[in-house]
Amino acid sequence: MDGFNHEAGFETLAIHAGQEADPATGAVVPPIYQVSTYKQDGVGGLRGGYEYSRSANPTRTALEECLAALEGGVRGLAFASGMAAEDTLLRTVCKPGDHVLIPNDAYGGTFRLISKVLARWGVSYDPVPLTDVQAVRAAVRPETKLIWVETPTNPLLGVADIAALAHVAREAGARLVVDNTFASPYLQRPLALGADVVVHSTTKYLGGHSDVVGGALVAADVELAQELAFHQNAMGAVAGPFDAWLTLRGIKTLGVRMDRHCANATRIAEFLTRHPKVGAVHYPGLPQDPGHEVAAKQMRAFGGMVSFRHVDGEDAAVRVCERAKVFTLGESLGGVESLIEHPGRMTHASAAGSPLEVPGDLVRLSVGIEDVDDLLADLEQALEGQDVA
Numbered sequence: 001m002d003g004f005n006h007e008a009g010f011e012t013l014a015i016h017a018g019q020e021a022d023p024a025t026g027a028v029v030p031p032i033y034q035v036s037t038y039k040q041d042g043v044g045g046l047r048g049g050y051e052y053s054r055s056a057n058p059t060r061t062a063l064e065e066c067l068a069a070l071e072g073g074v075r076g077l078a079f080a081s082g083m084a085a086e087d088t089l090l091r092t093v094c095k096p097g098d099h100v101l102i103p104n105d106a107y108g109g110t111f112r113l114i115s116k117v118l119a120r121w122g123v124s125y126d127p128v129p130l131t132d133v134q135a136v137r138a139a140v141r142p143e144t145k146l147i148w149v150e151t152p153t154n155p156l157l158g159v160a161d162i163a164a165l166a167h168v169a170r171e172a173g174a175r176l177v178v179d180n181t182f183a184s185p186y187l188q189r190p191l192a193l194g195a196d197v198v199v200h201s202t203t204k205y206l207g208g209h210s211d212v213v214g215g216a217l218v219a220a221d222v223e224l225a226q227e228l229a230f231h232q233n234a235m236g237a238v239a240g241p242f243d244a245w246l247t248l249r250g251i252k253t254l255g256v257r258m259d260r261h262c263a264n265a266t267r268i269a270e271f272l273t274r275h276p277k278v279g280a281v282h283y284p285g286l287p288q289d290p291g292h293e294v295a296a297k298q299m300r301a302f303g304g305m306v307s308f309r310h311v312d313g314e315d316a317a318v319r320v321c322e323r324a325k326v327f328t329l330g331e332s333l334g335g336v337e338s339l340i341e342h343p344g345r346m347t348h349a350s351a352a353g354s355p356l357e358v359p360g361d362l363v364r365l366s367v368g369i370e371d372v373d374d375l376l377a378d379l380e381q382a383l384e385g386q387d388v389a
Contacts, residue, residue, distance in 0.1 A: 010255055014186075014252055014254055017068075018030075018064070018069065018248075019066065029249075030062040032059055032241050033053075033057055033241050034241050034242065038050045038051055054233060054236050054238055057238075057241050057244070059241040060239050062244070062248060063239065063251075064076040064078050066248060067185075067216050072191050073191050073198065073218035073219050073225075074219060074220065074221060074225050075222070077216065077219075078202070078214060078215070078216050079232070079237050080213070080237045080238060080240070081213050082199070082202070083109055083113060085216055086199060086215070088217070089197060089228065090114070090123070090146070091235070092231040094145050095122075096121055096122030096123065098143055098144075098146075099123070099125065099126070099141050099143045100114060100124070100125045100126075100145065100147075100148055101125070101126055101144060101146070101147045102114060102125055102126070102128070102148045103127065103150050103153050103158070103160075104128055104129050104355060105155070105158060105356060106154070106356060107150060107153075107154040107348075108343075108350045108356075110148070110179070111350060112350040114148075115354070127356055129158075130151070130153070130158065130165065131159065131160060131161075133168060144174045146175050146176075146177055147168065147169045147174055147175070147176050148179070149165055149176065149177065149179065149190075150178075150179040150182070151178065151179075152183065152291070152303060153182075154182060154305075155305075155343040155348060155358060155364040156282050156307060156358070157283060157291070157303075157305060157306070158282075159289075159290075159291025159292075159294045159295045161297075162176075162178060162188075162190050162194065163298070166193060166195060175196040176190075176196050176197075177196065178195040178198050179200075181199070181201045181204050181205070182305055182333075184204075184254060184334075185198075185254075186254050187258060187262075187301055187303060188299045193298060195220065196219070196221070196224065199215070202215055203332060204332065205257070205304075205333075206251055206254060206334075207246060207247045207250040207251075208250035208254065208334060208336060209250055209335055210332065210335035210336075210337065212246040212247055212250070214244070214247050258301070260369040261303070261304030261369060262285070262303060262304060263372070264304065264368070264372045265302070265305065266283075266285050266302065268365065268375060268376065269283035269286055269306050271376055271379065272306070277311055278308050278310065278383070279308075279309045279311040281307075281308045282307040283302065283305075283307075284299075304367045305333060305364070306364075307343075307362055307365065308365075311361075314344070314360030314361050317361045318342050319385070320383055321341060321342045321363060324340045326374050326377075327339060327365065327375065327378055327379070327382070329341065333364075335366070336368050336369050338366060338368035338375055339365070340363065340364070341363070342364075343358045343362055344359070344360045
């Protein structure tokens with residue numbers, strides 16, 4: 001379905017890869033193949049490789065080819081959610097008795113999946129600070145099969161050196177998985193830095209409009225891609241055709257959206273560093289941020305996510321979230337609208353009482369593409385407890 005030149009620039013691939021004009025009508029947008037089954041050319045004679053839409057669907061194929069092109073992988077696979085993608089990957093690569101290293105500030109849903117679901121299946125895990133390559137190397141066991149990386153991490157925006165961790169994984173005979181949701185392939189391409197698999201919640205920046213839930217895997221080698229595709233079909237948590245179409249629509253503007261997300265986030269992070277109610281700001285675009293040097297090496301820009309800690313503690317942090325008006329109080333991230341949340345009571349509540357528990361005074365911002373002056377005024381009034389004039 002895709003004969004497009006994968007050496008083209010990012011924005012060109014985002015608009016064209018996997019999305020050639022419809023041969024019957026010339027439609028420039030792939031159709032929504034809202035179909036469950038297909039007429040076969042004789043018994044066992046699939047037409048164009050399609051027989052049943054759990055196994056393959058042309059709209060989903062278009063999305064998967066586009067994702068593979070953007071990440072520079074051999075194959076992309078689209079799922080019903082980011083967690084479905086993670087579950088499929090983990091159960092493809094791991095078996096009972098295996099061991100996984102995870103970030104010590106991983107996304108709460110990833111931690112819940114590994115600690116509450118995979119652990120009951122006999123997979124053990126250890127949290128480790130991914131910013132410390134030697135600590136990761138020391139935590140590797142003979143039974144370690146995966147090193148799971150988020151960079152930047154959720155919600156503390158820690159930055160891991162992907163190339164260095166890929167070397168550790170190769171030494172250990174393990175696979176390196178990178179959750180690239182926060183950066184998106186526009187800002188960071190982990191496979192080019194040595195990762196084996198990239199994971200996405202396509203709900204976030206790839207979809208970009210807070211109107212679709214989805215997930216993706218992109219693999220670097222054919223054998224692993226085939227194993228993942230087998231499990232995608234066998235386990236069945238695939239992206240539906242309309243969801244795949246919505247995600248493709250979002251991807252077309254990913255580059256221009258990310259430029260604005262990054263520009264707005266930089267302004268906001270700089271503002272927060274000067275505010276007396278803010279004790280610490282986490283944003284790799286700040287020169288003083290511990291992850292700045294590594295991020296500058298492996299990212300095009302520094303992303304649209306910012307988190308900060310309130311000097312007056314948890315209750316004050318919660319009040320900031322509740323007073324915001326232009327920033328919408330809500331979970332998720334990566335949409336065109338700005339969101340604010342309290343991770344400890346929202347997205348990361350499942351990590352409470354664990355080594356991954358997040359600070360109670362932490363506020364997380366998903367900085368959208370609104371007028372940045374409106375966003376700054378909203379944060380000012382939320383921090384000061386005043387209404388916007």
